[in-house]
Amino acid sequence: xxxxxxxxxxxxxxxxxxxxxxxxxxxxxxxxxxxxxxxxxxxxxxxxxxxxxxxxxxxxxxxxxxxxxxxxxxxxxxxxxxxxxxxxxxxx
Numbered sequence: 028x029x030x031x032x033x034x035x036x037x038x039x040x041x042x043x044x045x046x047x048x049x050x051x052x053x054x055x056x057x058x059x060x061x062x063x064x065x066x067x068x069x070x071x072x073x074x075x076x077x078x079x080x081x082x083x084x085x086x087x088x089x090x091x092x093x094x095x096x097x098x099x100x101x102x103x104x105x106x107x108x109x110x111x112x113x114x115x116x117x118x119x
Contacts, residue, residue, distance in 0.1 A: 028064065029090055030117040033080040035110040043075065046109040049102050050080060056098040057082065062089025078110075 035050070037043050050068045057066045064083040071077040084090040093099055106112060 028119055029084045029087060030119065031080075031082045031084075031090075032115040032117075033082075034113045034115075035078040035080070035106060036113075037076040037078070037110050040076065042109040046078065046106060049105045049109070050078065053098065053102040053106070054080070056096075056102075057093060060089070060093045060096060062086055063093065 035046060037046060047068075054066050054068050057063055062085040064085055066082040067080070069079045069081065071079075084093070
């Protein structure tokens with residue numbers, strides 16, 4: 028299995044709502060992708076400018092297919108425009 032932790036740092040507060048909307052849409056659509064075990068977005072309780080998407084996949088092949096999906100190709104660039112993204116990947 029593969030776990031991805033994607034941290035989103037919002038540098039301009041006016042970007043928060045559009046970021047939440049795009050991330051929420053990404054989560055809803057990604058949960059339907061083959062091999063998706065879990066996919067959710069979390070907000071920091073101590074900082075309004077930090078969100079995290081946590082996703083778990085059953086295989087690298089299904090993760091790669093997800094990353095090639097139209098919803099991923101459309102929404103991830105939006106997230107990148109609205110925040111600074113960092114990615115941690117764990118295989119277990």
